Amino acid sequence: MSPPVAPPGWSRWLVPPAALSVHLSIGQAYAWSVFKPPLESALGLSGTQSALPFQLGIVMLGLSAAFGGTLVERKGPRWAMTVALVCFSSGFLLSALGAAAEQYWLIVLGYGFVGGIGLGIGYISPVSTLIKWFPDRPGMATGIAIMGFGGGALIASPWSARMLESFGNDSSGIALAFLVHGLSYAVFMLLGVLLVRVPRTPKGADGAPAPLDGVQVSARSAVRTPQFWLLWVVLCMNVTAGIGILEKAAPMITDFFADTSTPVSVTAAAGFVALLSAANMAGRIGWSSTSDLIGRKNIYRVYLGVGALMYALIALFGDSSKPLFVLCALVILSFYGGGFATVPAYLKDLFGTYQVGAIHGRLLTAWSTAGVLGPLIVNWIADRQEEAGRHGSSLYGLSFVIMIGLLVVGFVANELVRPVHARHHVSAPAQREAADVRRQQPESA
Amino acid sequence: MSGDSSQSPPDLPGRRPLIAFAWLWVGVPLAYGLYELVRKATQLFTG
Structure with missing residues (x-):
């Protein structure tokens, strides 16, 4: 998947909602505590055990953001948002399976490990794109997205609590809640995948992408x-x-x-x-x-x-x-x-x-x-x-x-x-060389 | 960067419904979250 380049007339104001759809979703992580008491009573877990999926998720967030950053930069925001969608949503679906089968390790693996990769890749996915679209207001642009991460818990906390009230606090109720979360977040994040675009890179005299202005460091x-x-x-x-x-x-x-x-x-x-x-x-x-x-x-x-x-x-x-x-x-x-x-x-x-x-x-x-x-x-x-x-x-x-x-x-x-x-600083020829590697893949809008 | 929005052509008016839809898509759930937050926060003064 190559970075999706914006067609002529594409509005930069479509990019913040794309970023928000991802950040509002993955921000759910901070509302994990809603699931703790039902899991503890349904599966006989201690408080420390029921915190494991969240803790592993945060560790995976840090690791995947640190080690996946260069890949995200190379593959572009649509690829990153797709990975985030698949991982975050699959994490919930695996957890649903784990709750239904009363296999807690599957919840830890699903929500914590797989979902955690979605958290890290999703968190960094729109940052560079937003900065490129809003060079005049980079603070505001990234502020909107990262505000979404805080907002995600505000939405998920009452929503998840009401869902558990309706479905029940036993293992089948929790499984159903995880299933609905996984499917809903997949649909919600899809907007980001479909809308995100990188700005068009101006061409130099030879038709190759022009090097970036100012200080550039790899x-x-x-x-x-x-x-x-x-x-x-x-x-x-x-x-x-x-x-x-x-x-x-x-x-x-x-x-x-x-x-x-x-x-x-x-x-x-x-x-x-x-x-x-x-x-x-x-x-x-x-x-x-x-x-x-x-x-x-x-x-x-x-x-x-x-x-x-x-x-x-x-x-x-x-x-x-x-x-x-x-x-x-x-x-x-x-x-x-x-x-x-x-x-x-x-x-x-x-x-x-x-x-x-x-x-x-x-x-x-x-x-x-x-x-x-x-x-x-x-x-x-x-x-x-x-x-x-x-x-x-x-x-x-x-x-x-x-x-x-x-x-x-x-x-x-x-x-x-x-x-x-x-x-x-990265020299202009080095930037051009990196751009050439990217250009070997076909562009799609 | 030189490949920034200043290099992009102006937004087409035809994109406005899509912009409105996209902002509503994320704005409605966020408004729900904020409403619940305000309800809870008022407990500091009433609770």
């Missing part, structure tokens, strides 16, 4: 530059800080105000978690679009610098004012989402569009690392503080100090980012 060279690893640190620190709140949001707000005259109920804590999801999503599109106006380095100064300030405010005054606590947490979560959504445009600024999707895929290993680091820090410290007889907001004080430290490290890393040295 994925292989990019990982050898300090800029890549500085951005890796920036993303890892920003995500760790966000997860620090996200991971324990409900118990955190309850603990913070447990000893006050206005304690927070379980229902209100659930509302707080929902509000954080909204801030996460709004940050993805809002801050990423803002980065088109004020620049990528400046927006990360805000994420990391103001983020540290917000953590300091919570640590110092959070337990004395509920609105202040909620406001600071919302700002931190909006920066968390913004950090994810802005990074493809930052990569484009530094490395060009040549293989930006593949470079983005490799950078997502920072996310996987932060996904382990953030919950580990907050949970481990809270458990130790509890063992030491502490309670309320003092359970989290040390975690917040660590988060401030991590954000400062990220801030310094961002300050050290400089333009990539010319020795890493």
